[in-house]
Amino acid sequence: AQRVTQPEKLLSVFKGAPVELKCNYSYSGSPELFWYVQYSRQRLQLLLRHISRESIKGFTADLNKGETSFHLKKPFAQEEDSAMYYCALSTGGYNKLIFGAGTRLAVHP
Amino acid sequence: KAGVTQTPRYLIKTRGQQVTLSCSPISGHRSVSWYQQTPGQGLQFLFEYFSETQRNKGNFPGRFSGRQFSNSRSEMNVSTLELGDSALYLCASNLSPFYNEQFFGPGTRLTVL
Numbered sequence: 001a002q003r004v005t006q007p008e009k010l011l012s013v014f015k016g017a018p019v020e021l022k023c024n025y026s027y028s029g030s031p032e033l034f035w036y037v038q039y040s041r042q043r044l045q046l047l048l049r050h051i052s053r054e055s056i057k058g059f060t061a062d063l064n065k066g067e068t069s070f071h072l073k074k075p076f077a078q079e080e081d082s083a084m085y086y087c088a089l090s091t092g093g094y095n096k097l098i099f100g101a102g103t104r105l106a107v108h109p
Numbered sequence: 110k111a112g113v114t115q116t117p118r119y120l121i122k123t124r125g126q127q128v129t130l131s132c133s134p135i136s137g138h139r140s141v142s143w144y145q146q147t148p149g150q151g152l153q154f155l156f157e158y159f160s161e162t163q164r165n166k167g168n169f170p171g172r173f174s175g176r177q178f179s180n181s182r183s184e185m186n187v188s189t190l191e192l193g194d195s196a197l198y199l200c201a202s203n204l205s206p207f208y209n210e211q212f213f214g215p216g217t218r219l220t221v222l
Contacts, residue, residue, distance in 0.1 A: 032209065043112070044199065044213040051209065086152065095142040095206050096165045099152035 002027050004089050006100035013077050014108050021072040021103045023061075023087030032090035033070040034097070035061055039083045047072075047085070057081070077107045111135065113202050113214035121220045127188040130217045134181050134202030141183040142211060143175060146197040155198075158183055159206050187219075195221045 003026040013019055025031055035047040048056045050063040050070060061072045070087060084104050088097040114133045122128050134141050143155040154167040158177035175185040181202075187194055197218050201211035 034209075043215055044201075046210050049209055090209070095140050095157045095159075095201070095203050095211060096154050096167075097142075097144075097152075097211070098154065099144075101151045 002089060002091055002098050004087050004098050004100035006085075006087055006103050008103045009101070010104045010106065012106045012108065015079055016076050019072075019074045019077045019081070019105065019107075021085050021087075021105065023070045023072065023100060025068050025070065025087075025089050027068075027089055027091065029091070031063070031065075031068075031070075033061075033063055034088045034090065035059070035070075035072050036086045036088055036099075037083050038086070044086070077105075079107050079109060081105060082107045113200055113212055115198075115200050115214040115217050117217060118215065119218045119220075121222060122190050123222050124190055124192060126190050127186060128190060128219060129184055129186045130198055130200075130219070132183045132185075132200030132202075132214060134183070134200075135212055138202035138204055138212070139181050140203040140206050140208075141177055141181065142201045142203070143183070143185050144199040144201065145169075146199060146216070147195075152199070155185065157206070164206060190221045192221050195219060 005024045033050045037047040038044045059074045086102045087100040116131045140159045142157040157165040161177045172188045177183045197216040199216045200214040
């Protein structure tokens, strides 16, 4: 079965600390993975996609097919990073996403 | 460029009624997807439309239906509402099914009493 697991509901860190939001997936095909973010009172928006191997706002994520993971990392958290983060798996095309339950990141001053 | 718009933003209905939600995609986008978001189940894919054709459908009962018009605007309909249908319904648009970024609307908050 296709599934995305984000084991942490809440991740609380201090400003300047490293951050790692975990994401594991289950999919028999070739995975396409994304991280979406929702800041307070804003819409859900794409943060990054694994295929682009990009770094956005200091965040990176590497697809590890052996461990079926796509963890999101940032070396130094900022207060403005506080938001809800969703890992998503694309199946059957890019517009059919399976989302994880989400992790709320709280960065404290 | 205006973002994805959804109307109405809030809706209160009673059990057994039906409801229609509307989504206007970003200009030039031809693909529209719908998702249901609840505290218990999270974000779940409902269906996807491209060029007025349903391309994919999620695991929802037949009470949930949708359509897309020639101007790419989309509607979803839920008939015989149940309490469990209370949710935030999100619409997302994309240039096409082959472009890997969806743009989400603000959602319609449906409450079923």
